[in-house]
Amino acid sequence: MDVIGFGALNVDKIYLVSEIPKAEEESYVLDLKVYPGGSSANTIVGLSRLGLKTGFIGKVGKDEEGAFLVEDLKKEGVDTHNVIVSDGRTGCAMVFVDKKGERAILLDPALNDTIGFDEIDLDYVNKFKLLHLSSFVCKFNDSSFESQKKLVEIFNGVVSFDPGSIYAKFGLEKIKPLIKHTDVFMPNEGEVKLLTGLDYKDGAEFFLQWCEVVVVKRGDKGCYITDGKNSYEIPAYNVKVVDTTGAGDAFNAGFLYGYLKGKGLDECGKLGNYIASLCIQKVGARTGLPFINRL
Ligand SMILES: Nc1ncnc2c1ncn2[C@@H]1O[C@H](COP(=O)(O)OP(=O)(O)OP(=O)(O)O)[C@@H](O)[C@H]1O
Ligand SMILES: [Mg+2]
Secondary structure, three states: OOOEOOOOEEEEEEEEEEOOOOOOOOOOEEEEEEEEHHHHHHHHHHHHHHOOOEEEEEEEEEOHHHHHHHHHHHHHEEOOOOEEEOOOOEEEEEEEOOOOOOOOEEEOOOOHHHHHOOHOOOOHHHOOEEEEEEEOOOOOOOOHHHHHHHHHHHHOOEEEEEHHHHHHHHHHHHHHHHHHHEEEEEEEEHHHHHOOOHHHHHHHHHOOOOOOOEEEEEEHHHEEEEEOOOOOEEEOOOOOOOOOHHHHHHHHHHHHHHOOOOOOHHHHHHHHHHHHHHHHHOOOOOOOOOOHHHH
């Protein structure tokens, strides 16, 4: 088994609205699109489409949304043995977009934040070569975050970690227990700044006290990678951007694919930029993720 993800499983509901309503106001839905989402889940689907054997640690409700997410993972070839189905609501991101393209987001973490350590099948998880972590909201319950901290202590393989803006805002001290056990740390430039107050190069260097490789995503500037011995600035592909949702997750899939195939770090960075470039030319986080047999 290759890669197991551990993060939120969300249904992304994208509402096109006449106006984004303020308190006491009413406006109208013009269109609704529903996508399976969650940062780490997007990365895992990308890796599965590239032909790797994948699994996921997550939690959904016994509702229509939960069934939709589990079915979708199965369809993508992701093993759902450790996707827990329980009483309660499935996580959901309601995105309201008006005609000007302005957005308001209501995030319902629901069951995502409630994953207890005893709900993780450790023997199963340890069959994977790599564990990829993304963030949990932790607003009302930090069980899942606590379980991530315990799991990285005992996981036998490689750990990769994309903190996203949520964990970056927690600050370095709070997420240090995860970073300390991370081999491949994958923040974006803004998250490096939030966590260290440093620019992307000095910030990446700083994390090398704990991590083997630091990969900083830099939007249209591509990425920066260092392992302390070698550093690479890899420019992004020049493509027509349609929707950057999930660009970072797609990048992670490309990079980790190269990493597990034993490629050099520069090659991994190019693969990350490439898969991200395919993602941003289509609407939605997963639409542009390629299938290996169609590459
Ligand atoms: N405008 C762009 N042109 C070309 N490539 C891009 C562009 N924007 C993003 N990318 C590619 O996507 C990768 C990830 O994007 P970004 O640095 O924005 O990550 P992120 O902020 O973590 O994204 P996300 O919002 O999905 O979490 C970049 O490293 C780059 O390869
Ligand atoms: Mg990101």
